[in-house]
Amino acid sequence: MLTSDHGTGEGELTVHGHVHAGFEGVREAFAQVVRDQPQPTGQQLAVYREGIRLVDLWAGPAVDGDSLTGVFSVSKGAAHLVVAMLVQDGVLDLDRAVSAYWPEFGRYGKDRITLRQLLAHQAGVIGVDEVFTIEELADDRLMAERLAAQAPYWTPGTAFGYHGLVIAALTGEVVRRATGRSLQDWWEHRVRRPYGVDFYLGLPEELEPRYLPVQPAVPEPGESAQSPQEVGKLLATAFSTRYMPDLSVFPNFRRTRALGQGSAGGVASARGVAGAYAAVIGGLDGRPALLTPDTMETFSRIHSEGIDVVGGGESRFALGFQVLDDRYTALGPDAFGHGGAAGAMAFASPRHGLAYAYIRNRFALGDSADRENSLLIQEVMRSAARGNG
Template sequence: MTMKGGPQMVQGWVDAGFKGVREAFEQVVKSQPLPVGQQLAVHVHGRRVVDLWAGPGVDGDSLTGVFSVSKGAAHLVVALLVQDGVLDLDRTVASYWPEFAQAGKGEITLRSLLAHQAGLVGVPDEFTVEELADDRLLAERLAAQAPYWRPGTAFGYHGLVIAALTGEVVRRATGRSLQDWWEHKVRRPHALDFYLGLPETLEPRYLPVGPAPEEPAPAGGAPEEPGKLVAIAFSTRYLPDLSVFPNFRRTRELGQGSAGGVASARGVAGAYAAACSGLDGSAPLLTADTTAEFTRIHSQGVDVVTGFESHFALGFQLFGDRFPRLGPDAYGHGGAAGAIAFASPALGLAYAYVRSRFSAPGAADEENALLIGSVLDGL
């Protein structure tokens, strides 16, 4: 079903009972000061009930850079390997990756690393854009780096490097990259348009990401006057405009696990549906015990990188505080352009909202609050 959406057209469909979601999406589309590629997909108990999109040249199959939504894919892989007994959360990282023990990091556990407590957010001279695209190179350089705080005593968002670190643990323990595990254990079996490494044949479907309208280029959601750790964590010397990061072919090709994923809303929502409810009659990828372990708050308080009040589970963000109607079990990850993706096991809900332009500060949360509220009303 199609209908007018201001200067754009809202296209797609909603299942019976979710008409309000379509109306909310139309309202979001109308509110944009500049044309934006936008997609919304929702699954309930593994069945897609919402599939909407809008924007110039956009359809339901369009792909764009999803920034930190990529971390959800990366850490679903880690959760599955923990579930299978391949990884142990309470073993030290150095027991898998001996070089990591340099500079006083020998006692950091995988659990502490996933909770953003390791103090290893970057390097003093910052990473170039070419380096940031390559998780293997990031891991090699970070292995020699001293932590910026005593591990376990504080936490700070490892925004562009967390999946390079956890991914190197995966590679050392299994001989296969995190990206390879994602492709063969999750993406390909479920035919998901959510890539950690975009094949060149799919490049014609890629929608470039743009900066926020009439706003300074964002630096990863950092405070207006970045401190030392913010600049290091987001390599602002070499990447003052974070919006361009997935627009480099090298980023998309290598599938950088922290911020280099490429996806559609359909693909991301499908991944979370597979994780919490199962797709096409399959069992959920994550057991209830694994989900409970990975969605328990491990870090809470002031993030020493961003200076904001925050909290982290293990590799995932929790959305109950941000969107209280969801309840405490909603886990997933947001992305810098305003994307949000999550699963709520209690509701059997998987949600993904993806946009191809950075939003003005605060606007994306307002958009998602409206869309999530309409989904919950439909439920």
Template sequence: MTQEIHGTIADGFEGVREEFAAFVAGERADYEGQLCAYVHGRKVVDLWAGTDADALYGVFSSTKGAAYLVVALLVQDGTLELDRKVTYYWPEFGAEGKGALTLRDLLAHRAGVVGTDSGFTLAELADDRQLAERLADQRPFWRPGTAFGYHAMVSGALVGEVVRRATGRTLQEVYQERIRAPYALDFHLGLPAPQEPRFRTTQPMAPTPDQQALLDATPTGPHTLASIAYNRNASEPTDLASLPNMPLIRAKGPASVGGVASARGLAGTYAAAISEVDQRAPLLKPDTVAEFGQFHSVGYDLVARAHRSFGLGFQITADVAHPFLGAGTIGHSGASGSQAFADPWSGLAYGYTRRRFAFPGGAAPENDRLALAIHRAALAL
């Protein structure tokens, strides 16, 4: 039985509803997902299936986008300087040969501290300050600044500690006060207890036989960079798919993986970043968006063991995933399949969530067709 499509679209975006309906028709009967988009600050797509518009989902690494928006805002204010050494703000970080690393390189996944030799406990993963304390003493896994690799579980804690040292406030507090609350965004770094009933537990999706064969053929030793980066080297290896199902993770909102959001929240956050929304000026100036969207690390990612592109924190979504997007697009996907970005050229802000963990992780494949349909409609305006 195909899920019914609910929600609204603006004139000119009828094809987006059709594309979403066609995708949902080919999915499992228990599919749950939401799709939302803004163009120049106006909501033009607000669709969902198998759930309701107010449901909240764990968005995994899409959380990082909110963290990097905080950093961008503080750089814009002059509170942070990209080319200062991290140790200017956080002296302890200089241990084990990390003293020359700049904030710019830290944001670009060039620090080399993707994890620790012994891994983290769940309590540490939930608490960015504990993570930062462990990482300050960690020997880097490559010479800082010479290469890059995705700091999957720790990048939010690393930049969060710089934010805390510079402002006296946690990254989560700055996000709440300057971004989430003023725009009433449904994107939380620390889910308030009264909002808990809206949360939908993440459900893993079993791989197909072909996908399982690929997994079986991929080396996954406990001490590879990938295993260290995803905390599979811990005494209790992390089950990534289950992280947002843990109340401690939702309550603390670690800035790498702990965010909880609706598609409206994801899209609304990026709309506020680049556009006037509800008569509020954009959070970021065009020059700030342009700098954070510049290519900073591009090529072979030592953790992913594949071609990747990063700006200042943000994934360069327009490189491989969505090459139709404008240069300088900022955004981030999440392991469950979520995706969120802002394209300053078209004025498009996009958000997508789903309940079942999409194989193999990262932006779910349907984002390709959904984002393309919305982008085409946005350009036609």
């Protein structure tokens, strides 16, 4: 049974949408998150279980359940679901050298880098010495060509670091060389279109009126955003801070949205992202799972753990996905997904049959978005454990 709420709060703080009976606590948690925003923020939350949408909520200026916005690294989830499907199909081999698919990549000591190492952020090919411009960053094909001619920033396989804006350009070129089709094309024709999910790697121009621009973070009194001078050299290279000191602008360029840059250029709604993950683990529209249990286990298992040499902090990566149970203790080790720079989070939990997506269109400062997701995820798991819905 669905229950609705169109009266929580006033004006921009009103929470709209529906939850299944038994998930009212999720709506209350979402309302708390909305109330706690220091600045007006567009937010959406969607949760599926066994293919059924249990939670569908939204709030904020000009936002509805169909609104689309830039989801940054949540895009990597779509990109690497494609890779996982092609590995499952036997088209790609995780332990084959990238250069076997893409000979030009094998220069400057990169000839032995495997697809597995690439997906685990161990390749050391985080950017280029000349640094990509914003226009170049929008184009995965152009970046792949330049990255092939770049020496790695560490000996591949000896360390790991987040390939934040280039990982899907690299894996996407492997897909293109192996299949003759782009990663974006595979996503569109194998996942997005068949399931009708609003999660785009390449936003059609006719859908532009539904796009809500991403808003920059607004520091509270006494707070300040990190200045470019405070960014380490590897991080500055990986995120091209010379040309893009404020990452929030990236998806607001039509070129980024049109080309569907696979690392950070995706556009989606929470419904669309959660629906895609629901399709992956099975049950959406009564269809079988897109990935087998063995494939999900392979791609969700820890491959890199310790100090991320790009970001400088403790981190863990699976294959193309983030490992999430340390950040969100309510989740088990089988959960796989990816967060996004504005504070979005999306994942599937095969054990619980859950698919979750929280999307926001304003950058969060510090760890505030992690706290928001922790609150929401805890309540989702609590409601699901009660066996309702």
